[in-house]
Amino acid sequence: MRALEKSDRLEVFALRLLLLTGARKSEVLKARWEHVRPNQRLLTVPLSKSGKPRHISLLDEAIAVIRAIPCVPGCPWLFPGHAPDKPLSDIYQFWNKVRRGLGLTDVRIHDLRHTFAILLVNAGHSLYEVQKLLGTAIPARPCVTPIWGRHHWWLQRKP
Template identity: 30%
Template sequence: MNKNIMAIRKPFKRGDFWYYEINRKRVSLKTKDKAKALRIFNEIKREYLAGRLKQLTKEKSISLGDFAAEYLEWAETTQIYKTFRANRLALNKILAIESASKRLDQLSHKTIDKLVAQSRKKKLKPASINNYISHARMVMNKAVEWKYVKENPFASCKLVKKTKRPPAFLSPEQCTEFLASVTDNELKKLIISYLFTGRRREELFNLEWKDIDFERNSYLIRRSKTHLSKHYPMHPTFREVLESYEDRTGRVFKKWLHIDTISKHVKQALINAGFEDFRLHDLRHTFASNLAEAGESLHSIGELLGHTDKRTTEIYAHLSSGHLTQSIQKLTYQPE
């Protein structure tokens, strides 16, 4: 009798998942579905009998397409949606470059090189390209954990170098021109709020009415990965926007159901106003830069922006020195 056949035990269930046994070592098939477990097992068995399956007790050869299907099935119910969506997008980018039938252990740096080349051809920003690379790594870490490959083929791939862009901002006159061009009243309220608070994109998107304190003329930005919970003073113009709303339940800017929609609409509004090179985050720069040019201290600007590291605020240092020229002229004593 063929010893190879005797070395493999048919799939069996332990808890919710299906397993098989090879040389008395239990290996997970990473699925709760019996039909899928049998299909995967039969493919493994064929490879094993043909002598093409290497180190079966430690790792299994699997195609990129099969791994992608298995990974997405697992990730959709395990990861938070934002992470799952980014990982799925990165995986789809890899699938668009490589054949779905390609073995997982045949992926290499060349795959990422192709991804970078295609992304640059589409004129994607370095941040977007690096996001694909980072999430592709994350996906392949799971392939290592599941013992489909010995090591992550993208682990040592370098991120694309970012060209540092100085903060772009609108002057007060340009802000007036920009706001005058916005015809959608709800969009105008949102843009005014960004211009008069300097808040990050997600901070206004997530702002709730329970965080607004009209009596103290302040609002609360809750803790996030980059920000500690903190109360901020309201500018009168921002307060006017808030007071214009009758429904004061849930999120303040509830018209906008997805955060990416905000970026899209603000960007289009900037383009329509003739500011094609600007983006939503530049409204935050506008808030800070105009304060700096007006002579406000970097410390105060950093406090208003919610910076936890004062070095982050130093990008506005060259703007905050303009008022010093005027200040030094106030010296009136004369040398002998």
């Protein structure tokens, strides 16, 4: 998060939201202002990966990030793209620069979602709660542990 404070680019807000919500990259990049309900602490994804609407819970920090996003008059997207009628399509180049600067060259954008889940598990939330918050399917076999139910190597490595 400290590395992101050094830039005022739009991608910074997207990366912060990814880490603070556990949302999928497409859910954040395709978010519209009309889908944000700060008073209800929700970001609604009308059509999620499962084909159903999904409601993403927003922490105070995530609401603060959303309120800090510069609003482009007449643009429905939180993250406007280069074309006026399209959302920002990708943040990889910016992410690549940030992660290389931090020495995290093998950490993917999707790993921010896993990090969010691991932090929830470490804070004492059940795997069921985490699955509901992330909008992931409940496994047919309960003995199957989701990938974020185990610690990733970067949380175990020594500084």
